[in-house]
Amino acid sequence: MTTAAPTVGGRTRLSQSQSLVSRLVGFATSQEVVLLLVVVLLFTVVGNANPRFLAERNVLNIFNGNAYIAVAAVGMTMVIISRNIDISVGSLIGVLGTISGAMAVNGYPIWSSWLVPILLGGLVGAVIGFMVAYLRIPSIVVTLGLLSILKGGLITVTNGEWITDMPADYFLAQMRTPELSLPGITIPAIPSPIIIMVILTLLAALWMRYSATGRAIYAVGGNAEAARLSGISEKRIIMTVFIINGLCVGIAAVLWATQLSIIQSTVPAGLELQVITSAVVGGVSILGGIGTTVGAMLAAILLSAINSALVFINVSPYWFRSVVGVLILITVLTDMLRRRRTQI
Amino acid sequence: MKTKVFTLLVMCAILVLGVVVPAAAQDRWDGADDLPVNPLACPVAEGETPEEPAAAEPVPYNGGQPANAPDLAGQDIVAVDVPKLVGIGYFAATTLGQQQAAEELGNVSVTTDAPTEANIDDQIAVIDNYITQGVNGILFAANDPVAIAPVLRRALEAGIHVVGYDANAEPDAREWFVNQAEFNGIGKAMVDNMVAEIGADGSFAIVTSTFTTPNQARWIAEMQAYQEKCYPEMTWLETVEAQEDNQLSFNQATTLINKYGADLDGIFGMTSVATPASAEAVVQAGLCSVDAAAAQAPSAEEAVAVVGLATPNAMKPYVIGDNAGCVKSVVLWNPVDLGYAAVYVLRAAVDGTLTSESTSVEAGRLGTLQVVNGSEILLGAPFVYNAENIGDFDF
Numbered sequence: 001m002t003t004a005a006p007t008v009g010g011r012t013r014l015s016q017s018q019s020l021v022s023r024l025v026g027f028a029t030s031q032e033v034v035l036l037l038v039v040v041l042l043f044t045v046v047g048n049a050n051p052r053f054l055a056e057r058n059v060l061n062i063f064n065g066n067a068y069i070a071v072a073a074v075g076m077t078m079v080i081i082s083r084n085i086d087i088s089v090g091s092l093i094g095v096l097g098t099i100s101g102a103m104a105v106n107g108y109p110i111w112s113s114w115l116v117p118i119l120l121g122g123l124v125g126a127v128i129g130f131m132v133a134y135l136r137i138p139s140i141v142v143t144l145g146l147l148s149i150l151k152g153g154l155i156t157v158t159n160g161e162w163i164t165d166m167p168a169d170y171f172l173a174q175m176r177t178p179e180l181s182l183p184g185i186t187i188p189a190i191p192s193p194i195i196i197m198v199i200l201t202l203l204a205a206l207w208m209r210y211s212a213t214g215r216a217i218y219a220v221g222g223n224a225e226a227a228r229l230s231g232i233s234e235k236r237i238i239m240t241v242f243i244i245n246g247l248c249v250g251i252a253a254v255l256w257a258t259q260l261s262i263i264q265s266t267v268p269a270g271l272e273l274q275v276i277t278s279a280v281v282g283g284v285s286i287l288g289g290i291g292t293t294v295g296a297m298l299a300a301i302l303l304s305a306i307n308s309a310l311v312f313i314n315v316s317p318y319w320f321r322s323v324v325g326v327l328i329l330i331t332v333l334t335d336m337l338r339r340r341r342t343q344i
Numbered sequence: 345m346k347t348k349v350f351t352l353l354v355m356c357a358i359l360v361l362g363v364v365v366p367a368a369a370q371d372r373w374d375g376a377d378d379l380p381v382n383p384l385a386c387p388v389a390e391g392e393t394p395e396e397p398a399a400a401e402p403v404p405y406n407g408g409q410p411a412n413a414p415d416l417a418g419q420d421i422v423a424v425d426v427p428k429l430v431g432i433g434y435f436a437a438t439t440l441g442q443q444q445a446a447e448e449l450g451n452v453s454v455t456t457d458a459p460t461e462a463n464i465d466d467q468i469a470v471i472d473n474y475i476t477q478g479v480n481g482i483l484f485a486a487n488d489p490v491a492i493a494p495v496l497r498r499a500l501e502a503g504i505h506v507v508g509y510d511a512n513a514e515p516d517a518r519e520w521f522v523n524q525a526e527f528n529g530i531g532k533a534m535v536d537n538m539v540a541e542i543g544a545d546g547s548f549a550i551v552t553s554t555f556t557t558p559n560q561a562r563w564i565a566e567m568q569a570y571q572e573k574c575y576p577e578m579t580w581l582e583t584v585e586a587q588e589d590n591q592l593s594f595n596q597a598t599t600l601i602n603k604y605g606a607d608l609d610g611i612f613g614m615t616s617v618a619t620p621a622s623a624e625a626v627v628q629a630g631l632c633s634v635d636a637a638a639a640q641a642p643s644a645e646e647a648v649a650v651v652g653l654a655t656p657n658a659m660k661p662y663v664i665g666d667n668a669g670c671v672k673s674v675v676l677w678n679p680v681d682l683g684y685a686a687v688y689v690l691r692a693a694v695d696g697t698l699t700s701e702s703t704s705v706e707a708g709r710l711g712t713l714q715v716v717n718g719s720e721i722l723l724g725a726p727f728v729y730n731a732e733n734i735g736d737f738d739f
Binding site for chain 2 (some may be wrong): 050052053055057058061065159161162164165168172256259260261262263264268269304305308309312313
């Protein structure tokens, strides 16, 4: 490429500048930027109506509130991009969170009660991946089965009894960074879930964009046949995706379990739908092949912000469900329109 | 690209619609139902004469009676207790109360026998067994009010006395039901305990399950009626929904705290999930009204009190545990007293001292209990768990 550059220099530069412009335009209208604008707009409108909405504490609460959903959405993004789905994430978060709490209460070292659920999540992901990739069972069926097993199993084992009295240093999600006082600016203490959410999202986004395996996920989801012909092992990619998804769910479960002093020992209702909604509203195409983890994270934050905003401006929470439903429909509609255009 | 711009515009439009339209047309969502309310009398200062409660129209007796029951007045009787399930703290507490009553009475022996899961089919099988074996009395807490009725009617036909507690059956399938708490009693206890902490001019908000959950809506309606009658100076800020979800309850309570700041004095939790989650929100916001000696105690102005319906185990961390004093009163009934009363009611029904004509029944240490709603015995005012007594309960 570098040796060839001088001979076709002019043309290369031209196409580069063209692609730069179109990439800029593409960036400005990408789902991520649109979501960011909507979040900013929401904060501005509601902040005008009630300035307390913009108070540091409330903003941190909004970011923190759905951080564990955003973490699970990182894995869900990959799963959906690979043209699969995982509807067992809510149940898995409930089960892994309960395991984490039970370990902490029963005297296991704190680090193990954080680590074991994450590894177990990866293991469950590997089992799902194996059934989907090698046994050729559709992922919705595999995870539907798993959902029922986990949901029923959890209630049978725990009798619905809550876990309380975890040791004081168990609460990972309640930890915060120290407050930083730089000259002229004070960075407030940031809750750890926000840090974990941002780091995981960015790492995953970069990995999916620049690594061979990451790009192969898009290839498998976008056009499985072409991916196979270009030498990508679909089975291996799907295994990888579900294992990473399991690990993300494990991290989300630990954040979920360590946030409050009580673990309910039941599966949080509708949690899988919140995770899937975050991914879909974040611009992940349900037909596979398109989307980023950054979009999913922004969508999770938007949903949390909408929920908080409705309380702030005295709107019935019933609206929340309607607003979320409309968001989903719009995003999917846009995705369909976008696809139709590119096909022409 | 056009579609993107279109999306952006539509999203903005929805945001505006979602924000402006309902806000303009919004009545206060209080989460109360529209059924008639019956607030209890306000507490009276010493020396004043209490207001006479309005005499309610008595409902005629609507229970069922055992057929040809043998006259066992004063004689030893054998009873079986079939709660929803065994192996949980709540029904262990009702069993404890029954044993206390049996011991006091001396002429009753009660055994508790029930499935280990709250399953109506298993419960019916257990009751059926005891009808065949032959007992003098059956105490039950129904897993399903309708499904359990036929087997209970068979028991009545076999001359067995049948008394329910905690969870009712159809009235004609049992003689009596010990009702742990009436809605207006809970409403009064909640508001009175809140007033004790934030004063008669405080502002409060409510975290409930959903606006359409029957029990919660009924309690809120009674709380509202009682507060308007007895503490008109209080400010009812709003009610938020939080399903029965721990995380959502916490988020909603946190949002209330952020929204109202120092204007919020207290939060009512209407479910056993919402109450501990609201307490947790207050703890994590650093707004517990615990003694000012603590390192970063909030000013009285900022502190937020939590009063609610919850089980003792979930609330111990906030009443006597790590965050002791953050919550001062938890409203519920006392399951030990509930089991205790059920045995006294059974004994009175066997002895013939509690008949369809009765308006009250003697229940040992609980004193005289009133007959309400035709064939129900009211346990009395709700029980308030606090730092002194919460350690005695395990459910």
